[in-house]
Structures are given as C-alpha cells and as structure tokens.
Amino acid sequence: MRKLLINFINKITSVSLFVKVIGIALFLTLLYGFGTLLQTKTLLKTNLQKNTDEQLLLISRYIENRIKNSLLTDDWADVYKTIEDSLSIYNDIKYILVLDNDYNLLFKTLDYNVSKELILANKPEPGNIYKLKLLKTEQGYIRDIAMPIFDGRLGIIRVGVTINQIYQTLSAITEKLVISIFLVSIAAVFLSYLLSYILNIPIKNLTKAISEMKKGKMNINIKPIFNDEIGELTRTFNAMIENIKIEKQKRFDLMKKIIKSQEEERHRISRELHDKTGQYLTSLKMMLKSITKTSLVNANGNDKLAEISKALDESIDEIHNFAVELRNPILSDLGLIKSVAEFINNFSHNSNIKVSMRLDDKTKNMRFDPNVEIAIYRVIQEAFSNIYNHSKATTVDIYFKCSENKFVIEIIDNGTGFDVELAKNNPDRKSIGLFGIKERIELIDGIFFIYSKIGSGTEIRIEIPAKI
Numbered sequence: 001m002r003k004l005l006i007n008f009i010n011k012i013t014s015v016s017l018f019v020k021v022i023g024i025a026l027f028l029t030l031l032y033g034f035g036t037l038l039q040t041k042t043l044l045k046t047n048l049q050k051n052t053d054e055q056l057l058l059i060s061r062y063i064e065n066r067i068k069n070s071l072l073t074d075d076w077a078d079v080y081k082t083i084e085d086s087l088s089i090y091n092d093i094k095y096i097l098v099l100d101n102d103y104n105l106l107f108k109t110l111d112y113n114v115s116k117e118l119i120l121a122n123k124p125e126p127g128n129i130y131k132l133k134l135l136k137t138e139q140g141y142i143r144d145i146a147m148p149i150f151d152g153r154l155g156i157i158r159v160g161v162t163i164n165q166i167y168q169t170l171s172a173i174t175e176k177l178v179i180s181i182f183l184v185s186i187a188a189v190f191l192s193y194l195l196s197y198i199l200n201i202p203i204k205n206l207t208k209a210i211s212e213m214k215k216g217k218m219n220i221n222i223k224p225i226f227n228d229e230i231g232e233l234t235r236t237f238n239a240m241i242e243n244i245k246i247e248k249q250k251r252f253d254l255m256k257k258i259i260k261s262q263e264e265e266r267h268r269i270s271r272e273l274h275d276k277t278g279q280y281l282t283s284l285k286m287m288l289k290s291i292t293k294t295s296l297v298n299a300n301g302n303d304k305l306a307e308i309s310k311a312l313d314e315s316i317d318e319i320h321n322f323a324v325e326l327r328n329p330i331l332s333d334l335g336l337i338k339s340v341a342e343f344i345n346n347f348s349h350n351s352n353i354k355v356s357m358r359l360d361d362k363t364k365n366m367r368f369d370p371n372v373e374i375a376i377y378r379v380i381q382e383a384f385s386n387i388y389n390h391s392k393a394t395t396v397d398i399y400f401k402c403s404e405n406k407f408v409i410e411i412i413d414n415g416t417g418f419d420v421e422l423a424k425n426n427p428d429r430k431s432i433g434l435f436g437i438k439e440r441i442e443l444i445d446g447i448f449f450i451y452s453k454i455g456s457g458t459e460i461r462i463e464i465p466a467k468i
C-alpha cells in the first residue's frame, strides 16, 4: 500500500513543469467551482424549504383558526369559503384535506378520489403537535403539513404544496454555475499554459546550455528574458561559465608552459648527448684507431681493441638514437596523426614488430594545440618503447577514434603482459615511463587506462576531450 502510494507520488511529481502548472490551476478551479456550487445549492435548498415550511404553517394555522368554529356549528359553507380564500392566497397549494380523528375524509379540494395512502401519509406528532413531511407522489415532491384542529379535538387539516418549483430553480442555478465553472476552467488552463510557457523558455535555454557545456562547448551566453529569479539564475549561470572559461584558459596556459619547459629540457639533454658525449666517444674511437695502427699492440691486443671499438660504435649509435628520440618532434607540418604514422613505420622497421594503425575519416586530419600534440606523441613513444623493451610482442594495433566529445587512442600488443598493480605499487621501482604517461595525459585533461594480464598482452587506452 505504501509502495503504491510512493509510486503514485513519484509518477505525479515526475510529470513536466508544464503539466504540473496546468494541472494545479485546473484542479484548484474545479475544486473551488464545485465547492461553491455545492454550498450554494445546499444553502438555497434549505432557505427555499424553510420559506415553504413557514408559509405552510401560516396557511394551515389560518385555516385551523377559521374552521374550528365553523366545524363546531356545522357551518360547512364557511369551511368551504375559508378554503377557497386560502387557495386564492397561496397558488402552490396542491390540496387541502379536512379529516376527523378517525382519518375519515370530511372535506377535500381535489376533484379526484383521495387515496387511503395519501390520507395516512402524514399524522400530527404525539401530543397533537403539527408535523411537516416530504411526500413523494406521482406528480412530484409535495411538502405536507398535518395540523390538529382545536388541539386535536375536532380532527386534522392536511395541506400539501408542490415544491417542484424549488427543484426547478435549483437545477436552473446549477446549470448556470456549471457553465461558469467550465468557462473559468478554460480561462485558467489558458492562463496557466501561458505562464508555464513563459517560465519554460528560460529553463529550457538553461538546460540546453548545460548539456552543451557537458559536451565541452564553452561559448555560451544566455540572454535573461525577465528580471525575476530565473533571470537572476541565468545571469549567475553566465558568470559561472565566464569563470570556468578563465580557469580553463589559466590551466591551459600552465599546461603549455610545463610541456614547453619539458621539451626544452629534453632538447638541452639531446644537444648535450650529441655534442659532448657523442663527440667525446667519437674522439675516443679515433684515438683507439690510431693505437691499433701502431706497433705498440700485438695481435691479441688488436682483437681486444676491435672489440672495444665495436662496443664504442654501438654506444655512439645508441646515444645518437637516444638524442634523436629526445629531440623536439616536428609535428607542426605533418600533424599528429601523420607524425605518429611515420614513427610507427620506423619502429616497425627497426624492431621487426608488425604494427597496424586504424583510424576513421574524422580523425585523419584532426589537429590539436601544438603542445597537446607533443604530449600525445611522447605518450605514444613511451608506450612503444615499453612494448619494445618488455613485451616480446609480435604485433601491435593502434586505433584512433573520435566520438562527439572524446578523442580516443588505443594501443594493444600481443606480448607477455604484466601485473599492473605490482608495477604501480613497487616501492623501489626506478621506472618512470607509465607514471610519465599518466602525468602528461592528466596535464591535457585526459584519462589514461592500462589493462594487462600476464600472458594476455597489454592494452593502453587514452581519452582526451575533443576540443582542447
């Protein structure tokens, strides 16, 4: 029962504002209208009935007063005259009956036979007090009075008046009132429709703006329609959007600064490696070469020197590659997607891992802020470096997807997989790769997921807002 009531209340409260306002207006109008109708009808009926009763009492007392002497003297002509007079005074009299105390009919105004039923239908109260009664007859409702003559010593007078008039008046008034209720209800529905329509416009505008905001749109400014509370709410909403825009811009500027300084630092290290460490190793190699050519070393020593020279070559190559990797990628001309495609080609070529890249038409020419593109590029670089160093994968799939408000990148390898929780919670780990990915993605307002299980490969998923 309680559940049913809660369900009912939930249903009612979840209808639209439009329906609520119209519903309440209509309900109140009908409640007030029919309440008034009922009250008016009851009051009118009571008053009319009281009026009839008073007249009935007056007329029957008048007859009783006049005929009691005539009855004592057996003057029937006078009885007849009294009754004639009474009929002429009060038009609504249906009948006047004079009965003796044994309920025998002594006189009647009706020109048809009076039934026994009518004669016995009303009797004075005990103690010979008059009695008023409503009788239902074939000709409609009749108000009847039974008045004892000479305190009940000479018989009873019965007077009956039709009260159809009262009912006719009542139904005419009811009809008029129902028509007015109907007209007032139409006016109430129309006015409440107008009111809810006016209220609904700014609310609809606000709802639309909020859903656009959720999609990342920030160029929103709603014009307040009225100077009321909703107008105030609209102005506050506009101010809030302005604040969010300023905060967003501040964060964005900070993000650009951070990425820029990171890139400058990488560039400095790259130059240092290339110009100093690389040069230093190259000159070491040349010195080694000059020693090899001299007769200072025997054949055994030469073999050793050749080995050192090979190791030096490898180190020079590695330092060179590392320096290239560190250098600022030129994304501005090619754009992120083409630069990644080129990187993947090189990766595949150098690592012998098959990489397939999939993207839809929407993502093909997608461009972001240069700093955001660099951040994404670095993240992809790190993910592939991990695949190369740890996964033993033979194939990698990289997907670029774009939905209404999200840009998604997925990198899936078929390698060994690893225990993500363990890698994350290892207290003395020196690795910073995954941590760096997370940091960079958060810096550009994105989310980073990694799913992996030992033996089932690794999947990296990056989601960033499409409008950044």
Ligand SMILES: Nc1ncnc2c1ncn2[C@@H]1O[C@H](COP(=O)(O)OP(=O)(O)OP(=O)(O)O)[C@@H](O)[C@H]1O
Pocket (backbone or CB within 6 Å): 386, 387, 389, 390, 391, 413, 415, 416, 417, 418, 423, 430, 431, 432, 433, 434, 435, 458
């Ligand atoms: N694709 C992958 N396949 C298998 N294991 C992985 C993969 N990516 C990461 N891992 C595991 O997660 C660990 C953490 O990776 P992370 O990139 O943070 O550090 P790292 O690569 O070891 O060192 P670095 O700081 O140079 O990146 C790795 O040591 C490796 O065990």
Ligand SMILES: [Mg+2]
Pocket (backbone or CB within 6 Å): 382, 385, 386, 431, 432, 433, 434
């Ligand atoms: Mg790594």
